[in-house]
Amino acid sequence: MAQLRRKLLDWYHRFRRDMPWRRTRDPYRIWVSEVMLQQTQVATATPYYERFVKRFPDVVTLADAPLDDVLAAWAGLGYYRRARFLHEAARVVAREHGGRVPTTAAAFASLPGVGRYTVGAVLSISVGARLPVLDGNVCRVFARWTASPLQAKRPADAKRLWSMAEALLPPAGGAAASGDWNQALMELGATVCTPRAPRCPECPVRAHCKAHAAGTPEAFPPVASRREVVKLRRAVALLRRGGDVLLARREGALLDGMWEMPGVDLAPDADAGVALRSALRALGVKARLADTSRRVKHTITHRAIEVEVWEATGAVTAPRRASLRWTDPASRTLALTALAKKVVAPAKRPRA
Numbered sequence: 001m002a003q004l005r006r007k008l009l010d011w012y013h014r015f016r017r018d019m020p021w022r023r024t025r026d027p028y029r030i031w032v033s034e035v036m037l038q039q040t041q042v043a044t045a046t047p048y049y050e051r052f053v054k055r056f057p058d059v060v061t062l063a064d065a066p067l068d069d070v071l072a073a074w075a076g077l078g079y080y081r082r083a084r085f086l087h088e089a090a091r092v093v094a095r096e097h098g099g100r101v102p103t104t105a106a107a108f109a110s111l112p113g114v115g116r117y118t119v120g121a122v123l124s125i126s127v128g129a130r131l132p133v134l135d136g137n138v139c140r141v142f143a144r145w146t147a148s149p150l151q152a153k154r155p156a157d158a159k160r161l162w163s164m165a166e167a168l169l170p171p172a173g174g175a176a177a178s179g180d181w182n183q184a185l186m187e188l189g190a191t192v193c194t195p196r197a198p199r200c201p202e203c204p205v206r207a208h209c210k211a212h213a214a215g216t217p218e219a220f221p222p223v224a225s226r227r228e229v230v231k232l233r234r235a236v237a238l239l240r241r242g243g244d245v246l247l248a249r250r251e252g253a254l255l256d257g258m259w260e261m262p263g264v265d266l267a268p269d270a271d272a273g274v275a276l277r278s279a280l281r282a283l284g285v286k287a288r289l290a291d292t293s294r295r296v297k298h299t300i301t302h303r304a305i306e307v308e309v310w311e312a313t314g315a316v317t318a319p320r321r322a323s324l325r326w327t328d329p330a331s332r333t334l335a336l337t338a339l340a341k342k343v344v345a346p347a348k349r350p351r352a
C-alpha cells in the first residue's frame, strides 16, 4: 500500500492541473470550489468560482449578501440548492462561529448542506485533517483497483468504499498530506482513469490495478440502468413592459428562489390557454394572452420539457409583491432559470 501511495502522490505532484482553488488554503474558498465541483466540470466551474470569490471574498460577505445576489452569481451552474445551502451555512458561520469557517469535522459537518464528502475534501485540503473523500471518480478508481462491482448508490457498497478510502489515507504523522492524497485520487479518476477509455498505459498505479491486469477496466464499476426520460408540457407568459419582462419567483424543492416567466405545468391533454390564464389570475396578473406558436425545448436531468410561449396582446398589469418583478433579463440582477433564459433569448436579438 505504501508503494501505491508513493507512486500516485509522485504522479500528482508532477502532473496535477493548476486550478485557482489549488493556490489557496483558505477553507472558505476551498469550500466554495468543492460545492461548485460537486455537479459541475472543472472547466465550467472555474470562471464561476473566480467571479464568486471576487464578489464574495469571505464567508461574512457571503452571509451578508441577499440570497438573490448569491443565486444571480450562481445562475447557469444549475443545482441551485447548492447555492442556497452555501448561503445558509455562511450565515450560520457568521452567527455562531464568529465568521470563521469551523475546522473540526463535527462542527463543519453540522452546517447546512455539508455532507461527508465536503467535510473530508475541505478539511483535508485546507488544514490537513486526516479525513477521506469519496466521489464518483474515487469510487471508479477503487472499483477498478479491486476489480469489484462496487456501486456507491448501494448502501453496502458505499460503506465498503468509505472504509477503503479511510484505510488508504496516509498514516498520521507521516510526510504525505491527506489533502494531497485525496486530490491525487480524484485527479487520477478525472484525467486518467476516466469512465470510458481509461489511459492505463499512462497510469502510475497500473501495477496495482486488478481490472487492468484482467484487461477489463471499463467493466468496473458496472453501469447503472438509466432512468427513462419523461416528457412534460409547460406554458409560460412572456409579458413585456418596455425592455423589461415580468418574472415570478419559483417555489418548491427544485428551483426555489430562481426567477422565470409566470407559467404552469400542463397535463398531457390540458388546454394551455385556460391553464395559463388561471395561473396568471392566481398571481393577480391581468393580461389578454395569445399563443405565439413558439415552442422551446428544455431538458433537466430526466425530464424533457416542451414549453409553449404565450404573449400579451395589450397592456399588462401586475400587482406589487415580492414574488413578481418587472426586470430587464439582461441585467443579471436576478437569477433566471436556464429555461427562462431560453424563452427571452430571441428578444435580445437585433430586429431585421
Ligand code: SF4
Pocket: 141, 144, 145, 192, 193, 194, 198, 199, 200, 203, 204, 205, 206, 207, 209, 210, 211, 212, 217
Ligand atoms: S490501470 Fe487503468 S483502470 Fe487501473 S487505475 Fe489505472 S487507469 Fe484506472
